[in-house]
Amino acid sequence: MTVPVIGVLALQGDVREHVAALTGAGADARPVRRPGELDAVDGLVVPGGESTTISKLVDIFEMREPIDKRIAAGMPVYGSCAGMIMLATEVLDGRPDQRGFAGIGMTVRRNAFGRQVDSFEAPVSISGVDGDPFHAVFIRAPWVERVGPDVDVLGRVSDGPAAGRIVAVRQGNLLATSFHPELTGDLRLHRFFVDLVRAAA
């Protein structure tokens, strides 16, 4: 498999940006809204968006069980921002009925940095990705409050009052960031994920 097929969960959010970034990183990228479309992909991206809305639509359109099954079978998944929340086993400051996939053993706090007026840009280094720090864009972003034993912390906020907060993690084939590399044209993280999908196949 030289060109992996990677889906972007297209129920709501910045789907187009992820499709473009994945395509740029060498994948055959396509939106996924139905269980049948999920069957055809080797990996999945859960985009940025409104996590409460995505969580609701995942249930309504019967995508939760198929995605959980594929995750259990080892399908690589990358989530940015709302996607990180969707991959967390525990969510703080979410809606009571909000549920993520059976994903990364971590506790994520929703809108942890504040409201939109607090949204910010800052450099973040990601271990395993060479080169300069990422120019990370945080939009009403979550942070990771606690991680389980199987989770690798890949990146933290480097300075300011939120210094040290975890904003990038990996557990096996599951990858999550609080920020949005899909908005900046920096394809390194998407390449990292495409390689992960290739290796998993």
Place this chain on the structure above:
Amino acid sequence: MSESTSPTTDATVGTARVKRGMAEMLKGGVIMDVVTPEQAKIAEDAGAVAVMALERVPADIRAQGGVSRMSDPDMIDGIISAVSIPVMAKARIGHFVEARILQALGVDYVDESEVLTPADYANHIDKWAFTVPFVCGATNLGEALRRITEGAAMIRSKGEAGTGDVSNATTHMRKIRQEIRRLQSLPADELYVAAKELQAPYELVKEVAERGKLPVVLFTAGGIATPADAAMMMQLGAEGVFVGSGIFKSGNPAQRAAAIVKATTFHDDPDVLAKVSRGLGEAMVGINVDEIPQPHRLAERGW
């Protein structure tokens, strides 16, 4: 919201990228007008990506007349604490102090809206001067680009709010998309005159001609009352939907709101649309835009 909890230095908050990026995250979603915390909860339960706080929905503004202004801060606070999704609120066109107040209240987006009575008939708000992002209405490409020049981070078609008549939203969406396609077809040396005709900066016109889209997210608004309306607007190129009076002036708001959310996601799937359109009870009664005298048309406010 205090300074001390701000995660970084001032230089990195309120950038064009975080303002425009916020709108990117709302794509494929439905933003619903609400006038009380209870309505905001119904909207969030239905899957809205954000709520728009205002004093009266456009249908009531139209029926009751009078000057329409920013909402009471108590009401906005109530809505902010009632829901966890983003809260937007409307300020009058040109009323930069209302916008300052909304920013201080911590709203996530300000709508400089023609639905309220304009406060300035010459100038819109200088939106670059704010940390909070702005959405503005437009009836055509030139108007959209002028708002972006002033700092708008998101554009919505105006439609004719408070009518339940989708025809003007259709006209505005088609018009904006047509004008973008026309720019794409022009040779480079004709873009200067195109910019003059659009009354918009050349650099912005050139960018639209190259990319085939606005540099910010384009939603639709004004008269959307049914799941089919929302789906049609998505098919006409809207990246998401604002619903105003259409939900809380209908027979069963919760059910209609949820149906419009589903229809927006599966806007191109007639089977899903047929399913979600069933049994919603009465849609808002509506007014034909044609029957509204010209001076009472909201879309003609702003320029």
